[in-house]
Amino acid sequence: MMKHVCLIFTPIDHTYRDAATHFSPPLGLVALENYIKQKLPNVKVSILDGSVVHSMDEILKFIDHHSPDIVAQSIQLISYENALTIAKYSKTNGAITVVGGHQATQLATEIVSRQEGIIDYVVVNDGEEAIVGLLTEKEPAHIPNLVFLNNGIVKKTKSHMVDLHLLPPIDYSNCDFAPYDSLLSQAQFDSSTKISRYLRIYSHKGCSNRGNSSACVFCGRADRGVRFKTPSQFWLDMENVITNCNADYVFDVGDDFLCIPKWLEQVALQKPKFSKQYQLGIFGRANRVTSEVAGYLKIIGVTDVVIGFESGDERVLELCGKKNTNVRTNAEAACCLFQNGIDICASYVLGLPGENEESLMATIDSAKEIAKIAERYLGRPPRELVANLIEPSPGSPVYKGILKSMPEKYSGKDILSLEELQRDYYRVYFGLETLHEYKRFRKILCAAAQEIHSLVGYADPQGWKNDEIVESIFN
CATH class of the missing domain: 3.40.50.280 (Cobalamin-binding domain)
Structure with a gap:
């Protein structure tokens, strides 16, 4: 049977x-x-x-x-x-x-x-x-x-760990695209040209910041290190989704597309000819963006890069655990990409350790600066400025801090409430013991998020309740 x-x-x-x-x-x-x-x-x-x-x-x-x-x-x-x-x-x-x-x-x-x-x-893992x-x-x-x-x-x-070099190409041929195409048609997905089919691939697994470090404080990734498919595998996946599945927008979900310069160069050199135009979105780290990298991305066909800026405050960035980056690095990366006609999604995380009203103003100022740079080079706002609320994901450094401080509540537990975790995070890391203090600070964070989102026409924030953020990408 x-x-x-x-x-x-x-x-x-x-x-x-x-x-x-x-x-x-x-x-x-x-x-x-x-x-x-x-x-x-x-x-x-x-x-x-x-x-x-x-x-x-x-x-x-x-x-x-x-x-x-x-x-x-x-x-x-x-x-x-x-x-x-x-x-x-x-x-x-x-x-x-x-x-x-x-x-x-x-x-x-x-x-x-x-x-x-x-x-x-x-x-x-795999x-x-x-x-x-x-x-x-x-x-x-x-x-x-x-x-x-x-x-x-x-x-x-x-x-x-599975050998990515031995995996079959990504094949969506058994999928019914109608529900997804319908959802896409209703959305104000901010693209330079109208797109009709959005599909995803992955060129690699893992994040270099996870390696042997303590990772970004909010990161609950379970894998270690980074594994890449070959450049030829990448292009085979691209050809499958573009030619065989008629995708005109492709997003590579790998966390660190710019991780290996030699790999990136080979991807650019091995690019095949396509009979139709496509847009390609990726994740990248600001400290890896150079004019040479931007040149490779243009050849590959990258149209937008999601970058975790996290905060506009240097002190909060340092406490966050994001290695080899700062506010200036973030702005320079955005400028370099915009100059090459490549858009960005600048992603911030609000409520990180050390956050206060002063650091939130610095983050809002950072977002405003990115918007101004985009206007200078693209003649419009960036694709997306998104302000997420921190989620203390299991396995993350902040979750481990909560677990250490409140073992009677979290030790051995598998059913966790995001709302409870967020409240306990602010108890442990900010000393906000009362519900009034917690709600007040959360409203301050929400107001900052709304101000950042007001700079663009598109935002898809995570970590918030549905009734907190009024942003929508739908007509």
């Missing part, structure tokens, strides 16, 4: 703002499907996207009707409780239940300990070989990157 695995991007708790740019099927699940079909072509793979296509009720009905052998979910802090609901329902239908992603990796022990009988396995191992019914102890409970004891199998 044909095996059936259901891969789910779990719906979030809509008390909080979801990313407005769910214009593409979930890349992580599509890439996992591609790997499964390469290794096990006779396995049925279903992808349920709880961000755009499927409601909780529809997901449960699908599981009830199709009875998949494995139900595997990609989870985050604000979707975990929904993930447990789905897992419980899946168990009643006889499925093996799996969760993965950065959140699951950071809390793997807590999840399997607390959710015995509901979550069978947590996949830590999930390709783990899911294939479960589908082929290997002994769990011999499957890499698994955490599970065995007779009340937490078992962890060997850690293994």
Whole structure:
């Protein structure tokens, strides 16, 4: 009988703002499907996207009707409780239940300990070989990157990083693009030309700032180091989504596209000819932007770069843990890119350790300066200036600080409230004990965010509740 695995991007708790740019099927699940079909072509793979296509009720009905052998979910802090609901329902239908992603990796022990009988396995880091191992019914102890409970004891199998050079190209051919194209058509997605299809790829995994450092204080990434695909793999992925899937906007979700100058140079040198125009968005670090780098980006076809500026205050930047950057570096990077006709999204995180009204004014001034530089070179505001509210993600330095200060509340826990975490973060790092103090400071942060967003026509901030930020990219 044909095996059936259901891969789910779990719906979030809509008390909080979801990313407005769910214009593409979930890349992580599509890439996992591609790997499964390469290794096990006779396995049925279903992808349920709880961000755009499927409601909780529809997901449960699908599981009830199709009875998949494995139900595997990609989870985050604000979707975990929904993930447990789905897992419980899946168990009643006889499925093996799996969760993965950065959140699951950071809390793997807590999840399997607390959710015995509901979550069978947590996949830590790369999930390709783990899911294939479960589908082929290997002994769990011999499957890499698994955490599970065995007779009340937490078992962890060997850690293994998949070789990106051996992965199949990104292939969206089994996806229905209609819901995503429809969402995109309703959005004021700020692009120099009208786009009709937005798809994602990844050229690499990991972030160089995570390495052996303590990382940015808010970062809950579970991986270490950076792994790149080859330049030829990058262009094969690009050709697949542009030529075969008709994408005219592509976003590379890798965190550090500019990490290896030689790789970037080779990508520029190996660029093939395309029969249609495209736009390409990437993530980059300000301290890596030079005129030479900007030249390579122009050749590659990069039209916009998302840069984490984090703050406009030097003291807050230093406390943040962002290495080798400062306010001047950020402004120079923006100027260099604008001069080369490349747009940016300047991303700030409000409420970082050491934040106060003076540092917030410095951040607002930084955003205003970036907007002025864009007007000078592009004749318009930058693509996006976004002010996020800090989220103390599990595994991040600030989460570890909260855990150390409040072990009775957080030690061993897997179900976490973002609102509670944010409030406790301000207790621990700012001494804001009363609800009045907390709400007052949060309103100050929100007002700063609104002022930053007023400088542009597009902003997609995260970390806030839906009723706090009135920004919308929809007509």
